[in-house]
Amino acid sequence: MGKESNSERTDFIIGIVFVIITVVAAILLTVNFVKAIHRNTAVLVQGEIASDGESTRGREQVLTYLPAAPIAEGCEVVWDIDGEEVQRTIYSADAEPTLLYTPQTGGEHVVTVKAGRQTQTITLRVALPHLVLTAPSITVTYGEQIPALYAAAEGYLDGEASAPPLCSVDASGTPSAGIYRIDVPECDCLGYETEYISGTLTVLPRMLGVGDFVKVYDGASSLADPSIDLYGVLGSDEVRPECEVLYYDNKNVGEGKAVLLSTVTLTGADARNYTLPDYAEGRILPKEIVLCDLCVEDKVYDGTTRATVKRAGRLDGVCEGDSVAIGSAEIRFDGAEPGVHDVKAQISLVGADKGNYRVVTEGCRAEITQPNGVWERLLGKEPIAQGSK
Numbered sequence: 001m002g003k004e005s006n007s008e009r010t011d012f013i014i015g016i017v018f019v020i021i022t023v024v025a026a027i028l029l030t031v032n033f034v035k036a037i038h039r040n041t042a043v044l045v046q047g048e049i050a051s052d053g054e055s056t057r058g059r060e061q062v063l064t065y066l067p068a069a070p071i072a073e074g075c076e077v078v079w080d081i082d083g084e085e086v087q088r089t090i091y092s093a094d095a096e097p098t099l100l101y102t103p104q105t106g107g108e109h110v111v112t113v114k115a116g117r118q119t120q121t122i123t124l125r126v127a128l129p130h131l132v133l134t135a136p137s138i139t140v141t142y143g144e145q146i147p148a149l150y151a152a153a154e155g156y157l158d159g160e161a162s163a164p165p166l167c168s169v170d171a172s173g174t175p176s177a178g179i180y181r182i183d184v185p186e187c188d189c190l191g192y193e194t195e196y197i198s199g200t201l202t203v204l205p206r207m208l209g210v211g212d213f214v215k216v217y218d219g220a221s222s223l224a225d226p227s228i229d230l231y232g233v234l235g236s237d238e239v240r241p242e243c244e245v246l247y248y249d250n251k252n253v254g255e256g257k258a259v260l261l262s263t264v265t266l267t268g269a270d271a272r273n274y275t276l277p278d279y280a281e282g283r284i285l286p287k288e289i290v291l292c293d294l295c296v297e298d299k300v301y302d303g304t305t306r307a308t309v310k311r312a313g314r315l316d317g318v319c320e321g322d323s324v325a326i327g328s329a330e331i332r333f334d335g336a337e338p339g340v341h342d343v344k345a346q347i348s349l350v351g352a353d354k355g356n357y358r359v360v361t362e363g364c365r366a367e368i369t370q371p372n373g374v375w376e377r378l379l380g381k382e383p384i385a386q387g388s389k
Helices: 002-044 374-379
Strands: 048-051 061-066 076-081 084-090 098-101 107-115 118-126 130-134 138-141 152-154 178-183 193-197 199-204 213-216 222-224 240-242 245-248 254-260 265-267 279-285 287-292 309-311 314-316 325-333 339-350 357-361 365-369
Touching: 048 118, 061 107, 084 098, 098 107, 339 357
Parallel strands: 130 193, 138 199, 213 279, 287 357
Antiparallel strands: 048 061, 061 098, 076 084, 076 107, 107 118, 130 152, 178 199, 222 245, 240 265, 245 254, 254 279, 287 314, 325 339, 339 365
16 A cells, blocks of 8 residues: 555656646747747838839839838848849948839839848839820821821830831821821830820812903993803812802902902812812903094195094993093094095093093094195195296
8 A cells, every 4th residue: 555655646746747847848938939929020020111203114213211220330231123132232321221223014013121130021013104196187288199197106215116107097099178087006015005196187178270350341340140260170070160240359440350259159079179269360441432423524634634623522331320521632533635534532531430441433534625725725735836926
């Protein structure tokens, strides 16, 4: 019985000692584990990485490390981009740890900085640079050849510009007068966020030439049922003018007068492609009016063409409402020799509308007779024979 009691007591003591050893070991392991966790936490998460602006491919930016605790002088500062070391420097209290970084590709990039026991990691979202391709806007005249149209590019990074894309016009062949869109084709511009801006092609109607207009003065500025000649119609294009009346700038006689073309309409299948100038050139010729009922006395030959008016006559053909009258008249025979002669009249007109007329004489005739006696010979300037009394 004594031996069994001693053995049980020994086993009990051994069990207690084992439990105590186990508890102490567990406590020590727990303390070390907590210290390790604390130590690891201090290493992995500290400070902040700040950027001077948005991250864009090809744009240099400044990344600055703002530590949570002071960094020891002389400590190494190491920067990694996507797991690859890009910079290693020695820390100095005179300047903050910085990295000049120019992303070469878009997307997400992991940036890590380590300074002694401190570190920080961020993910940079790098945007693509904005590239704008703009189609030109041009103006041509109908019938002109449309040149090759290339887009203008704005936003290429230095050294990355490529040949400008050839634009397309939403019209085939020779477009009619009108406005058309110019498109920039979709381009494979890798590394860029591309914006496309359309342009416009404006095709103006072709200006036609118009022949001169001529009319005789009629007291009005209008020209009814004019004959209009067009010049400059292309090829077999179908275009013709229609007009009932044209208007001069005024009613008076003259050269190089302006004729308004606002009343002319172009018709035909291709009329929309043509236009007319505002004015054409015209002439208004003087109107002939007749000096009627002029009567001249017969006379005896006197060696001159002078004539004596028996009846002054009147003007026939003056437009209604015009102010014109005979101012002066020089009346002469058309010859000085004896015989029946036509009478010519040089008339000077007076009145506000005198410049619009030219006077002609209507069939006036008179006779120059032979001188018969001495006095007639004297009047006729015939020589008298010597010795006559």
